[in-house]
Amino acid sequence: MHTDPPLQSGVQRGMSGCPSRLSASTLRPALAGAVLLAAGSTSVLAYTATLTAAAPEAIYLQVGVGLFTGGNYTPIQGDGQPTGTPGNNPTVNTVSVSLTTAQVGNGTAVAMTTNSTATQSYWDGYTFCTVPAQLYIGGFYRTASGNTAAAQVTATVPAALTDPNGDTLPFSKISWTSSGNGDFGAEPFPAGTFVNGGTQTVGTMASNTWNESCWTFSYANNTTPKSGFYTGTVTYTMTTP
Amino acid sequence: MNTVRLRLAFFLSLTLTIIWASAAQAKSITIDDSASQALEPSVSMHWETAAPSRTAGGNLMVGTTTIRVRLNLTPWLRHSGRIYLALPAQPPGPIRLSWVTQGRLLPGQLQSGGRVLVYAGPITAPFMDDTLTFQFTVDGSLMRRTVPVSYHFEMDEQ
Numbered sequence: 194m195h196t197d198p199p200l201q202s203g204v205q206r207g208m209s210g211c212p213s214r215l216s217a218s219t220l221r222p223a224l225a226g227a228v229l230l231a232a233g234s235t236s237v238l239a240y241t242a243t244l245t246a247a248a249p250e251a252i253y254l255q256v257g258v259g260l261f262t263g264g265n266y267t268p269i270q271g272d273g274q275p276t277g278t279p280g281n282n283p284t285v286n287t288v289s290v291s292l293t294t295a296q297v298g299n300g301t302a303v304a305m306t307t308n309s310t311a312t313q314s315y316w317d318g319y320t321f322c323t324v325p326a327q328l329y330i331g332g333f334y335r336t337a338s339g340n341t342a343a344a345q346v347t348a349t350v351p352a353a354l355t356d357p358n359g360d361t362l363p364f365s366k367i368s369w370t371s372s373g374n375g376d377f378g379a380e381p382f383p384a385g386t387f388v389n390g391g392t393q394t395v396g397t398m399a400s401n402t403w404n405e406s407c408w409t410f411s412y413a414n415n416t417t418p419k420s421g422f423y424t425g426t427v428t429y430t431m432t433t434p
Numbered sequence: 435m436n437t438v439r440l441r442l443a444f445f446l447s448l449t450l451t452i453i454w455a456s457a458a459q460a461k462s463i464t465i466d467d468s469a470s471q472a473l474e475p476s477v478s479m480h481w482e483t484a485a486p487s488r489t490a491g492g493n494l495m496v497g498t499t500t501i502r503v504r505l506n507l508t509p510w511l512r513h514s515g516r517i518y519l520a521l522p523a524q525p526p527g528p529i530r531l532s533w534v535t536q537g538r539l540l541p542g543q544l545q546s547g548g549r550v551l552v553y554a555g556p557i558t559a560p561f562m563d564d565t566l567t568f569q570f571t572v573d574g575s576l577m578r579r580t581v582p583v584s585y586h587f588e589m590d591e592q
Contacts, residue, residue, distance in 0.1 A: 239586035246577040247478040337577040
């Protein structure tokens with residue numbers, strides 16, 4: 194009979210039952226063989242391969258301009274790796290609008306524009322957004338686990354925009370719509386309005402999907418604040434489950 | 435009357451034949467493959483598609499490993515047999531296994547809970563050797579931790 198080989202980590206053996214080869218009708222003529230087979234029946238083995246997830250997690254969030262080196266994420270190379278590699282772009286883009294004196298507070302919302310130049314999706318280079326009217330937001334997260342809940346993208350919003358004189362303008366005066374060239378169905382980052390201070394959810398990312406939207410911001414323009422240059426910074430954060 | 439009896443006898447004979455055929459169906463025996471060797475310590479699972487898609491999907495992970503398979507066929511020497519690779523249904527869920535061979539055994543693929551024929555013919559040597567490259571495919575959502583996957587070869591006795 195055989196001898197058990199040394200166990201290897203990862204791919205190793207486990208015991209499994211071995212049905213007897215002898216039926217009642219063949220028991221007597223095969224008695225000698227039965228003794229040997231009985232010894233073998235306790236050591237017939239099955240392989241156990243241990244599957245281990247390698248580098249199973251990834252996360253990428255882009256609001257405005259982003260960074261991929263070496264190309265877009267697709268097409269996938271022969272070795273199964275993406276063409277481009279996501280990187281970190283520290284640029285903080287702006288979305289702004291200027292109003293004339295006659296225009297201020299007339300109740301007609303005014304479209305805002307961005308200084309972001311991001312029009313193409315890093316997923317495949319598709320021209321998804323239009324600048325300066327739209328701000329790109331997108332990314333993905335992957336995880337190899339039983340927890341496939343969506344990642345949350347939140348905005349941390351100051352209480353108000355302020356000017357150098359300390360005058361304020363509520364952030365809730367700024368809203369956005371969501372779309373994308375050739376897009377259909379629900380947007381992963383839907384339309385919304387900023388809160389006046391606090392953290393609000395602005396979108397979700399299902400596990401292992403690329404999510405992207407183009408935001409078009411507008412200022413409500415339904416109050417008459419003091420003349421000034423009002424600014425505020427909103428910080429977007431993606432949190433994986 | 436004689437004619438009737440003959441017909442009845444023929445009917446009984448046919449029935450017995452059917453019962454005998456049923457009792458003689460093949461029985462599957464797990465083959466001793468304890469001399470087989472794995473060339474890699476574990477199976478590293480990577481995303482099947484490195485990039486997630488824009489829609490749901492792309493959730494599969496794949497990994498390959500090479501095994502020098504050595505099947506102990508001594509009990510069936512000088513007989514004919516049919517050898518199957520079996521992947522029992524097991525936690526954590528559905529697993530797909532495909533493999534290529536060096537030619538002694540047949541390549542194939544199967545889902546957990548099934549088995550596939552890898553050899554049919556005479557057993558002329560006590561051992562049958564081949565090198566198989568296995569590829570496992572499993573849903574990434576099931577890869578919460580390392581996943582042990584058991585498979586074995588089995589012989590259908592005639």
